Amino acid sequence: xxxxxxxxxxxxxxxxxxxxxxxxxxxxxxxxxxxxxxxxxxxxxxxxxxxxxxxxxxxxxxxxxxxxxxxxxxxxxxxxxxxxxxxxxxxxxxxxxxxxxxxxxxxxxxxxxxxxxxxxxxxxxxxxxxxxxxxxxxxxxxxxxxxxxxxxxxxxxxxxxxxxxxxxxxxxxxxxxxxxxxxxxxxxxxxxxxxxxxxxxxxxxxxxxxxxxxxxxxxxxxxxxxxxxxxxxxxxxxxxxxxxxxxxxxxxxxxxxxxxxxxxxxxxxxxxxxxxxxxxxxxxxxxxxxxxxxxxxxxxxxxxxxxxxxxxxxxxxxxxxxxxxxxxxxxxxxxxxxxxxxxxxxxxxxxxxxxxxxx
Amino acid sequence: xxxxxxxxxxxxxxxxxxxxxxxxxxxxxxxxxxxxxxxxxxxxxxxxxxxxxxxxxxxxxxxxxxxxxxxxxxxxxxxxxxxxxxxxxxxxxxxxxxxxxxxxxxxxxxxxxxxxxxxxxxxxxxxxxxxxxxxxxxxxxxxxxxxxxxxxxxxxxxxxxxxxxxxxxxxxxxxxxxxxxxxxxxxxxxxxxxxxxxxxxxxxxxxxxxxxxxxxxxxxxxxxxxxxxxxxxxxxxxxxxxxxxxxxxxxxxxxxxxxxxxxxxxxxxxxxxxxxxxxxxxxxxxxxxxxxxxxxxxxxxxxxxxxxxxxxxxxxxxxxxxxxxxxxxxxxxxxxxxxxxxxxxxxxxxxxxxxxxxxxxxxxxxxxxxxxxxxxxxxxxxxxxxxxxxxxxxxxxxxxxxxxxxxxxxxxxxxxxxxxxxxxxxxxxxxxxxxxxxxxxxxxxxxxxxxxxxxxxxxxxxxxxxxxxxxxxxxxx
Numbered sequence: 146x147x148x149x150x151x152x153x154x155x156x157x158x159x160x161x162x163x164x165x166x167x168x169x170x171x172x173x174x175x176x177x178x179x180x181x182x183x184x185x186x187x188x189x190x191x192x193x194x195x196x197x198x199x200x201x202x203x204x205x206x207x208x209x210x211x212x213x214x215x216x217x218x219x220x221x222x223x224x225x226x227x228x229x230x231x232x233x234x235x236x237x238x239x240x241x242x243x244x245x246x247x248x249x250x251x252x253x254x255x256x257x258x259x260x261x262x263x264x265x266x267x268x269x270x271x272x273x274x275x276x277x278x279x280x281x282x283x284x285x286x287x288x289x290x291x292x293x294x295x296x297x298x299x300x301x302x303x304x305x306x307x308x309x310x311x312x313x314x315x316x317x318x319x320x321x322x323x324x325x326x327x328x329x330x331x332x333x334x335x336x337x338x339x340x341x342x343x344x345x346x347x348x349x350x351x352x353x354x355x356x357x358x359x360x361x362x363x364x365x366x367x368x369x370x371x372x373x374x375x376x377x378x379x380x381x382x383x384x385x386x387x388x389x390x391x392x393x394x395x396x397x398x399x400x401x402x403x404x405x406x407x408x409x410x411x412x413x414x415x416x417x418x419x420x421x422x423x424x425x426x427x428x429x430x431x432x433x434x435x436x437x438x439x440x441x442x443x444x445x446x447x448x449x450x451x452x453x454x455x456x457x458x459x460x461x462x463x464x465x466x467x468x469x470x471x472x473x474x475x476x477x478x479x480x481x482x483x484x485x486x487x488x489x490x491x492x493x494x495x496x497x498x499x500x501x502x503x504x
Numbered sequence: 505x506x507x508x509x510x511x512x513x514x515x516x517x518x519x520x521x522x523x524x525x526x527x528x529x530x531x532x533x534x535x536x537x538x539x540x541x542x543x544x545x546x547x548x549x550x551x552x553x554x555x556x557x558x559x560x561x562x563x564x565x566x567x568x569x570x571x572x573x574x575x576x577x578x579x580x581x582x583x584x585x586x587x588x589x590x591x592x593x594x595x596x597x598x599x600x601x602x603x604x605x606x607x608x609x610x611x612x613x614x615x616x617x618x619x620x621x622x623x624x625x626x627x628x629x630x631x632x633x634x635x636x637x638x639x640x641x642x643x644x645x646x647x648x649x650x651x652x653x654x655x656x657x658x659x660x661x662x663x664x665x666x667x668x669x670x671x672x673x674x675x676x677x678x679x680x681x682x683x684x685x686x687x688x689x690x691x692x693x694x695x696x697x698x699x700x701x702x703x704x705x706x707x708x709x710x711x712x713x714x715x716x717x718x719x720x721x722x723x724x725x726x727x728x729x730x731x732x733x734x735x736x737x738x739x740x741x742x743x744x745x746x747x748x749x750x751x752x753x754x755x756x757x758x759x760x761x762x763x764x765x766x767x768x769x770x771x772x773x774x775x776x777x778x779x780x781x782x783x784x785x786x787x788x789x790x791x792x793x794x795x796x797x798x799x800x801x802x803x804x805x806x807x808x809x810x811x812x813x814x815x816x817x818x819x820x821x822x823x824x825x826x827x828x829x830x831x832x833x834x835x836x837x838x839x840x841x842x843x844x845x846x847x848x849x850x851x852x853x854x855x856x857x858x859x860x861x862x863x864x865x866x867x868x869x870x871x872x873x874x875x876x877x878x879x880x881x882x883x884x885x886x887x888x889x890x891x892x893x894x895x896x897x898x899x900x901x902x903x904x905x906x907x908x909x910x911x912x913x914x915x916x917x918x919x920x921x922x923x924x925x926x927x928x929x930x931x932x933x934x935x936x937x938x939x940x941x942x943x944x945x946x947x948x949x950x951x952x953x954x955x956x957x958x959x960x961x962x963x964x965x966x967x968x969x970x971x972x973x974x975x976x977x978x979x980x981x
Binding site: 275276282315342370418441474477488491 | 641697758803928931950
């Protein structure tokens with residue numbers, strides 16, 4: 146089933162007699178997907194005000210179309226969403242609704258927040274087939290409960306997004322990356338040093354074959370100044386160099402996970418307390434990439450292993466992005482699981498929206 | 505202000521309820537003498553007052569849990585209270601309620617620079633969170649005007665903002681985790697010293713829920729390294745429209761200052777008379793603050809000067825020293841006090857799309873004339889969060905009602921142009937009855953269903969946020 150308007154979407158949900166698999170571009174098939182496919186093709190930018198730094202867009206609009214429209218005005222999505230299509234082996238094009246449903250945030254997460262932090266409004270259809278709006282198109286809004294955040298990262302289990310609204314940022318004219326030649330296991334301390342400095346770091350990770358990487362963005366003079374300062378600050382951790390022309394390519398690798406493309410194994414994503422990262426990756430073994438100052442671990446592990454058992458103890462959560470285990474999302478403690486189940490029962494009383502997807 | 509009819513049984517059983525509370529809390533944590541509970545009869549929306557049955561001041565999450573479990577069993581409504589600085593009546597009691605004050609829970613539990621967070625008890629004041637880390641070069645970003653007095657628990661309840669949130673975001677963007685006690689007394693840990701949720705984003709839902717979903721007793725907050733420096737500029741203009749156009753051009757040019765504040769003539773005049781900050785006598789002024797190293801600030805301010813010059817400013821004043829910077833901020837920071845000295849005032853909080861600024865300011869001027877009440881404007885222009893101050897005389901019969909009517913008209917205007925009723929203060933009781941202007945019945949129903957999950961008996965702060973007529977069936981059953 147394919148819907149091209151919110152009215153069609155509401156009808157499709159109301160008339161559904163069984164489980165629906167909600168689909169945007171189909172590039173992030175994480176979690177259990179059992180049922181009839183419902184493809185949301187509600188497409189188009191309905192409002193873009195560059196001087197107000199806001200955009201409202203149909204959930205089925207391709208991410209590439211959104212990014213092209215913003216680039217034409219010298220702006221961008223603050224949270225730098227990645228394209229997982231290649232690493233997950235999925236054809237098709239990521240949609241903006243899918244990005245929100247999975248709360249996809251890239252390296253700039255450490256500076257500008259997650260997808261949910263830029264999301265200022267939503268329209269969605271709940272499991273009853275009712276159209277619900279929340280938030281709006283302004284940057285500051287505390288009117289009523291923040292259901293927009295609840296929708297972000299709910300993987301289509303509470304409602305089907307029809308429209309999303311974002312606050313935006315000006316695109317930085319210049320960037321530079323400070324690279325420290327050091328192993329992943331040692332990187333977190335260097336990254337924490339950079340993130341604890343006043344130099345407004347917009348990315349801090351570790352990329353295989355490159356090393357620990359720290360990004361600064363902004364006006365040319367300022368980027369030069371901060372990159373030099375960071376290079377001095379990080380010199381005690383290893384050989385340091387500053388990359389300017391190739392800076393963008395380094396962060397695209399981390400954002401889109403290209404070093405893992407085509408490699409066998411299960412792909413895990415762990416969000417943890419950064420200072421625990423070194424111990425966790427030592428226990429995990431396998432290949433890793435680090436983002437968010439070491440707080441986000443991407444790990445390529447042998448098929449079927451339980452990364453949670455290997456990584457323990459850790460504070461945070463682990464999700465199996467690609468693999469065959471059944472326990473894909475982090476099990477929740479009982480009091481939280483009770484609330485989550487209660488919310489699902491309220492928003493989707495028939496249990497037809499991506500049932501079991503977040504288990 | 506209409507409040508639900510108090511439950512007569514609860515009023516009659518006050519002595520018994522207090523006695524039961526004393527069984528589960530230390531003696532000094534339960535206050536029931538009306539002379540003492542009077543201090544809790546209102547918050548910063550002081551036009552509305554109501555004495556609660558009792559006030560409890562627990563010292564730990566365990567005490568909060570024990571008290572809520574008991575009050576849940578007894579069916580007593582609970583009104584959570586941080587420091588009582590809500591401008592929306594968020595912590596105003598109802599007659600049959602117990603006020604749960606967090607003022608005694610003000611400790612720092614953990615400071616961790618390696619992972620960039622601080623964990624505090626939620627009754628701690630906003631400014632003292634920064635106070636705990638600033639000697640080491642760190643700060644907590646959200647900075648509501650009341651930051652000297654307001655509590656983190658209230659900031660979380662209202663998702664508070666501040667002048668610097670254009671760059672750093674509001675409370676919800678700086679909150680990593682909470683310890684929350686449900687109305688039934690269950691302690692729930694949500695989030696922590698890591699990013700994002702592994703499941704549904706309950707943290708995002710709780711932040712801004714106005715104390716209706718649970719009582720937050722502890723919070724893990726993101727802290728940031730202080731920038732090398734900051735410098736404000738003051739730019740005066742000959743009209744509100746031109747000032748608004750300059751804001752749009754600054755944003756359009758790709759500059760993102762940490763703050764863009766706006767004041768109009770009535771506000772400039774009143775603050776000048778109050779604190780003599782030396783502001784130019786003009787129709788509108790902007791205060792724009794930039795951060796970074798000296799050279800970085802020079803670069804940004806250079807660009808802002810170029811843009812402003814195109815709008816023929818009456819004055820462009822750049823702070824050359826810390827003292828001059830303080831003087832630029834002095835008038836803005838004194839604005840509410842200055843208005844309070846000359847009049848009673850009601851402070852609105854609607855947000856509008858930034859590009860609608862000139863139109864909305866003109867329309868507010870027209871409404872002000874129609875109602876015969878002066879309106880001064882001082883607000884966060886970068887993000888469109890307006891704070892029109894309606895001036896009135898509370899001692900003159902009918903003026904408060906007239907002021908509230910004008911306030912409602914201005915907020916409806918904000919919604920009409922694509923904005924919202926409240927940008928950072930919250931709905932509380934103040935804007936409760938306007939919710940149907942912004943939301944359709946299905947939109948509100950979805951929110952009520954969320955409360956059904958967290959608080960099925962509708963005992964936590966039940967008379968707030970939603971029109972009473974909309975919540976009646978839930979509250980009464």
